[in-house]
Each structure stands twice: as C-alpha cells, then as structure tokens.
Amino acid sequence: MKRIYMDHAATTPTDVEVVKTMEPYFSLKYGNPNSIHFFGQEARETVEEAREKIAHLIEANSSEIVFTAGGTEADNYAIKGIAWANQKKGNHIITSKIEHHAVLHSCQFLEKQGFKVTYLPVDKYGLIDPEDVKKAITDKTILVTIMHANNEIGTIEPIKEIGKVVKDAGVYFHTDSVQTAGHIPIDVNDLGVDMLSMSGHKFYGPNGVGALYLRKRTRIVNLIDGGSQEKNRRAGTENVVGIVGMGKAAELAKERLTQGKEKGIVKLRDKLIQGIMNKIENVRLNGHPTKRLPGNANFCFEFIEGESMLLSLDMEGVAASSGSACTSGSLTASHVLLAIGLPPEIAHGSLRLTLGKDNSEEEVDYMIGILPGIIKKLRALSPFKENWEGLK
Amino acid sequence: MKRIYMDHAATTPTDVEVVKTMEPYFSLKYGNPNSIHFFGQEARETVEEAREKIAHLIEANSSEIVFTAGGTEADNYAIKGIAWANQKKGNHIITSKIEHHAVLHSCQFLEKQGFKVTYLPVDKYGLIDPEDVKKAITDKTILVTIMHANNEIGTIEPIKEIGKVVKDAGVYFHTDSVQTAGHIPIDVNDLGVDMLSMSGHKFYGPNGVGALYLRKRTRIVNLIDGGSQEKNRRAGTENVVGIVGMGKAAELAKERLTQGKEKGIVKLRDKLIQGIMNKIENVRLNGHPTKRLPGNANFCFEFIEGESMLLSLDMEGVAASSGSACTSGSLTASHVLLAIGLPPEIAHGSLRLTLGKDNSEEEVDYMIGILPGIIKKLRALSPFKENWEGLK
Amino acid sequence: MGMYSDKVMDHFKNPHNVGEIKDADGIGEVGNPVCGDIMKIYIKVKDDKIIDCKFKTFGCGAAIATSSMITEMVKGKDIDEALKISNKAVAEALGGLPPIKMHCSNLAADGLSKAIEDYKQKSKIKK
Amino acid sequence: MGMYSDKVMDHFKNPHNVGEIKDADGIGEVGNPVCGDIMKIYIKVKDDKIIDCKFKTFGCGAAIATSSMITEMVKGKDIDEALKISNKAVAEALGGLPPIKMHCSNLAADGLSKAIEDYKQKSKIKK
Ligand SMILES: Cc1ncc(COP(=O)(O)O)c(C=O)c1O
C-alpha cells in the first residue's frame, strides 16, 4: 500500500543526507569527545561544528547551546534548573494552559517541591495575551515559560511581545520551540528569550537528541549531574552521532528557510484546510487561521471520535493524529482543545494533519478525496446528531 | 597510520551489525511509537522487542526496563528519583568514594536539597566492605548506591554481598552497571538490586541511549517529566533508533557471554599487564589483581604525568586514557586513585588501557613493545626521581 | 502489527448490525461523551428471546468493535443467557483488546444489560 | 585536529634544552605535584645576559611545550628583557593553548622569573 505520512508534528523521517552525515560516527570515528587521543579529538571537532550549525539556525552564539537528549529534557532542564537556581529570589512561575506536557508536568513537579505556578488561559485561537503575562508577574516571579507554537493546533504565540514584558520585569523567559525550530525563522535576540528548547527529530534530524539555548549568564542548576561535558552544564558522554545529525538537520533547515521553502508548505496546508472545510459539514478548524505553523491543520468533526478516524485513515494508508483521549493514553480529551473552549465531546473528534517538506499536492488531493467518505461512514455509526449540544 | 583503540571504557565502536539493525528506523520506519497508525505501531513493536533483549541480558522482566538517554541519566534518575519519592521515610543515602561522577554529583545535588550522604571508603584495591555498608545504615537510610565495577581501575565490587545487607535493612539498592553490562554475566535477582544502570555505547551499542532496570513496585519520582512514554516513568519521544541499537547490542553481548568470550579478553589483558610490569620499573598496577573487568588494565608510572603519556601514545597510534587532572578537565587527580590511597603525584601518572572484543594479540604486543621507550623518554624530562616520595 | 487484533479490525471495518430499531423493546445507553465513549444498544425481544439487536456508537475502534461483536453474540439468545455475557467475554471473542482499552472502551455488555433491564421494565408496565 | 597546535606538538615531540645545568646561576621551580605540574628552569648568566637555559618538567603536553618554548625565547636575552616575557607571550609563541590550559599548565614564564630572581639573589650575596 502507498503510505502517506501527515504526522510530522509527532516525528519526522530523518533526512537521508543527515543519515549519511551520521554514518561514519558509529563504527569508524567513534571516539569519546572527552578523550585527548585522535579518536576523541576527531569527535570533539565534529560536535563543535554541529553546535555552530544549531546556533546559526536560531541566531545564537554557539557557546550558548547545550545538547540534551531531546525537547522534553530541554524543557525539564530549563524549568527545573531555573527554579532550583533562583529559589532564593522567588518561587513563582508563569506558564500557559496549552503547553506541552513536558512543560506542564515539570511545573507540577515543582509545585510539589513548594513552587507556585500560574497557568494562563488562552483565547479561542489558542493565543496568549501579553497583557495577561504582565498582570501575572509578581515580585516572586522567577520564570515565564510560554511555548513558541502549539504542537496540536499550530498557533504561533506572540513571543516577541511577551519577551518585552518579561524583560521589563527582569524575569527569566523560556520558550518551547520544539515545533518551530527548523520550521519558521527564529532569532533568539529578536524574540528576547533567555532559553529556548529544540528537538532534533522534529525537523528531519535523528531522535534522542535536542538542545537548550541558554543565554550567557543565565543562572541555572543542572538537571543531569555527572561528568564535565557541555561545559559542566549537562553530564553524560556526548551523543556524537545524534549531535552530528541534529547539526546537519539544522544546516539543511536553515537553507530551506533562507530559500523561503516553508511558504510552499503553507500553500499546501491552506489547500488541505480549504478542501476539507468545503467538502465536509459540521467541521471546525482549530487554531489561528493565519498565525499557525506552516504544516499544521487541525479540525474537529462533530459526532465522531478521533481514534476511529485515525484507524480508518490508516486503513487507507494515511498517518495522522488526534487529541482524543484514546490516543493520548489518558482519559480526558486534549487539554489544549479544552483550553480553547471546546466541549469534551467535540474535542474527542479532533484530527491533526501535519504536513512536511516532502508531502506532495497529490497527497493532499488524495486526503481531501478520501476524508468525506470516512467521516460519513463513521457518522452513520454515531448515536448523536439528535440533541447534539456540541458546536454551533 | 594504523590506529589501535585501547579506550573501550570511554566508549566502544558501534558494532556494524548493530548499525545495520538501526538503519531502517531513520528514514523508512520512522514512526513515533505513541502514534496509533502503521508507522507508529511498527516502531512500538520494535521498541518492545529491544526491551525484551535488554531485560534478557540482565535476567530481568521487560516491564522493569526503562529507557533513558544514557548511563548518566539512569544514575541521576535512580538516585534523585528514590530520594524525592522516599523523603518522608528518611533523608540518608549511602554510596562510595569511588563512584562515577554521575553518582557522586547526583548525591551532591541532593545534599544541597537537604539530604545526608555517607561516602564509604575503599581498600587499596578499591573494594568496598559490605560490613561498612551495614554499619552505615541508619533508620533514616533510604538508598544505597554502589557501583558494580569501577570505570577507572576495573575493580568489581561485592554487589551480591552488599545486596544481602541492604535487603536485610529494607532499603533500596542501586548499582551503576555501566561498565559491567554486556561485559560480565549479570542477574539482577542474584545480585539483589532494585535498580541497575546501563549505557548502550559501553557495549558496542549506540551512544545517547541507556536503560534503568527498575524492580517492580519501586517507589520513584520521575527525573524527566512530560508525556506518558515508558509507562509514565520517563517522558520524551522514544529514541527508537537508539533503543533498537541498544537492544541488538544486548543480544550480541548475551551471545558472547553465553559463549564465554570475555575469557579471551581476560587472557589478553593479563598478557598486557604482565608484559608492562615485567618491562618497566617503578610501575604499579591499580585495582584488584583478579576481581577486575575483563578488559581493564590500569597502571601508575612514577615520575611522569598521564597526559604526556597519552599524547606520546597517540603519536604512535594508540588511544588510551588517564586519571590525571589534565585529562579530566579538573584540577585534582582522579578521586578514585586518591581513594585507594595513592599520593596525588602518583595518581597523575596513571594510564588506563581498556581492551575490547576486537583487540588482537598483535596489538597487545605492539603496546608492550612501544611503552617502555615512551616512559623512558618522558622520565628523562622529569625533575623528580631524586627525593621522590611517591611510591614505595 | 497494529494495536488491535485482526478480529477487532474486521468488526471495525465492517461493523455488524449498525443502526437503530425503531420499535425496540429495550434500549441501553452507556458511556460518557466526556470520556469519548457512548454506546446505544437496541434489542427486539420475542418470548424472552432476543430476535434482533442493533447499535450506534460514538467512540474509538474498541468501542465500535465491541458493540458490533455483542450484537452478533446475542442474537437468538434468551435474555437470561444474554445477561451472562460479560465485557471480558466480548473482549475474548474479539481475540483480546489492548490493556488500556480493557477498562474504558469495553462497555458493550453493560449496554446490553441496560437494554435488557429496559425491556424488563417496559414489559412489566405493559402487563 | 588535536587539542594542541602543531607548534605545541613539535615542542612536545622534540623538546629543546631538556636537562639540568649543573653549575646554574639561577634555578626556578614552579607548580605543584598535587596539580600534576612541576617545572624547573635552570639558567646560566653572563653579564646579565642569559647564555644558557634548560628545563625539567613533570606535567602535561602544555607544561612540557611551554617549558621548551621559553628556553628558546630566552637565550641571549638580557635578564630584564627576559623578565618581561609573560606566560601569555609563551602561549602565543606556541600558536595558542587550549583554554583550560591557559591557567594551569602555562607557568614557564613564572619559572623563568623565579630563576632570574634566584640568580639576582645569589649574585647579591656573591657581591
Ligand atoms: C511543543 C513540544 N514540546 C516538547 C516536545 C517534546 O519533545 P521530545 O518528544 O522530542 O522530547 C514536543 C514533542 O513531542 C512538542 O511538540
């Protein structure tokens, strides 16, 4: 069966060029970068080159990049590390209701350790109001952490505006850029952030590697203690292969962004959104119509549940995702969809299609072609439609 | 130049068979194991197979294996996680003076959070006395963490005996098996441990992946919060490629151990040790003569400093390591060599040669051949030898 | 491969007995839209024997497959026999369900019980 | 590739002026065996000009190379000129040192200063 992948927000295939770049580091150039012999120094050089490339992607200085095992670790490190290092100054953290669990659960961990956390609401598009951030800051606030773009509904937050507010208050500012790094242009100084999380596998790099941008002079305590790697900021033998791969992926992403390639994805996405909205009734687009990630399309289809859509799509060869409880392993619908004001029964009927650089127009057409039939078939099974309180 | 790698304790080349097993998961079978579509389920299955193989290597149940980003994370998770989860029961942790920094610095972090840590001494071979463990346990003790074998001097600790003492006291027991997993037979039930750390790149698997064996019903708090991966025990998109690779490496290691292949390495190691001890004066073997890792040889050469040996060896094509301050990036000599009672100036003159499965007898002979000349040349530069207080 | 057994997928692809029974003798509804699961089971009964059974379900693959399965298992059975069918038996008839689905989307037997209760209630009133 | 510049490695491979000067006019010792670095610099002086300089060093590559380098830099220089040589100048003459080595193994100029001081002390006594 021909398989179409429209789940790039979950993970991306590793670029074949990236794989080629990594290969020699498995069994030939396998040194530990901390070793002073030939093998080690060869690895060291490669790691530093990759660091440069990642810094370049976000217009940072390479000494401000710390490699981690992924986006989740970067988020945990930024949030817990700032909290532990600055607890004498204050115990208050500000975040939003629509953050990734890597951020939310890190905050909840800190609450158990005695910190206080404010979870800001969002509007119906999922946007956070910089004014709300301003109002929430107290003299106990030590950290604001707001995601750059939401992984489910694709909404891009006004980070630059929030950054100004946070800077005025003299508080540390972290953004989870896992969904934006490599996908839209980023300049850490323009955004005004002190920390920024990235994950290799979200932009055609390998999995198991990420990075935290850590602005010079940021007071932080380590999450992972041990050897003196990463200038004493993150212990553990460097994942040379992963780092090399993420570096190459950053280089390729920077090239695509310089060429404005993300605009092609936006076009395909808009075609997908229009096609689906035109052909299917009782459907809603989630997220902001324009302030959204290039590849993200997220819908709610009334009367039906997300997992059943995913199974049906999978049977037709299309890989997609949903915010339904069944697919998240939890019992409640996506916290993001609930935060934008959807009732649970609607939130369960969500479908996320995330396009990548290699999706074609034919694939989008195919999707627009098959979806109405699937929705119709599932709706025929549904006991709702009468006395439905969902949308409207 | 022909290059000889005798630094397998730092990192090992990834087995070519392992690399072959990983390759399809980069760009073809690239799903996120949490996705319910074809790509995701394909990845899920692979991850679970790898988990089985790793469990098999240490005679554990696969549900007790949690994947991490490496040995350091596994150590941090075990130590901090147990401390946080059991602080109502007590605040005392017991470890040894010769642990890896991943353990020592995790303990130091906890000391800053109010925990108390006992650092047990070792004898001249680096052995910890189970009696000392017993005496150190109080009613406040919640965790004992003692390494399975030391990474520098290769000494294998009496974990089974310590395990009995710890079990009698009803305390959690963790062992850092980063240097033993895949190198000597391990049975977690025989050892009597509740937790055991492993690292893929130390036994011909890839870097950036490790695992923590976590005995059922162990009360632990997460180190890395976020998604519900690894049954809510370790968040972050699974590093499928790394996990697959570590699984394959575990399978191959288990095969080698079943065939008793480590005995061949012991033979080579003993030849190396004898050759060097016979041909060079003022040299000392560090670590236990027999209770030591199959591949580990560690010496101190009087009057000279370790880094200069490494540079000289590297010029002759041999990759080795040392516990000298210069190579650790710190200012003091190896804490392990100091703990076994060596004076600093002797500890600075250490050389660690760690053999792997692919080192040949010719390579060992070559090493024995070149080392005396190198030592002689460096000693000619040394201002010591007169009024030397070092060994004896 | 796949999270569900082939039998589950068969029932999901081609669910049996979908629909409502206009003049049903009993209707059972279980689940909660907040959790993403609603099942409605309709039965037609003659001489305390179930002669027809249909369903409508809002829910995941397991919810749909278990609904479909029970409508098959129940036809022609006495209501007392039918009451003995457990959720577990439905899952077994489908070749098992993934662990996380065992307790959330496996409600069809409960739905059937409710439909039979409803039938008993109604027939009491009629008498 | 490598942690050290080619110049450092040249000096490490073939250190210049290794040894002691039996009848040295000044000897300087710096470093600390606890830190893994001891340098001993010997000078022979005539008319306040350094006519010979040798060293013995226990230490890492940088320690050995900087020792070797300074013995070259200093020969034929007036002692006042020689005193002006800084550790940094030695590192520069070697094409730089890795950052972590700048402050630990880069002591040769200090050793030389001590040797010159020793010479001055001794010559005072003689006078
Ligand atoms: C917004 C966001 N933050 C954090 C993460 C976590 O990244 P990873 O799974 O690579 O650790 C993800 C993806 O899962 C994400 O989309």
Ligand SMILES: Cc1ncc(COP(=O)(O)O)c(C=O)c1O
């Ligand atoms: C005994 C021991 N523990 C822990 C570690 C840390 O492992 P990793 O560097 O893979 O995180 C190492 C190796 O560096 C080790 O030898």
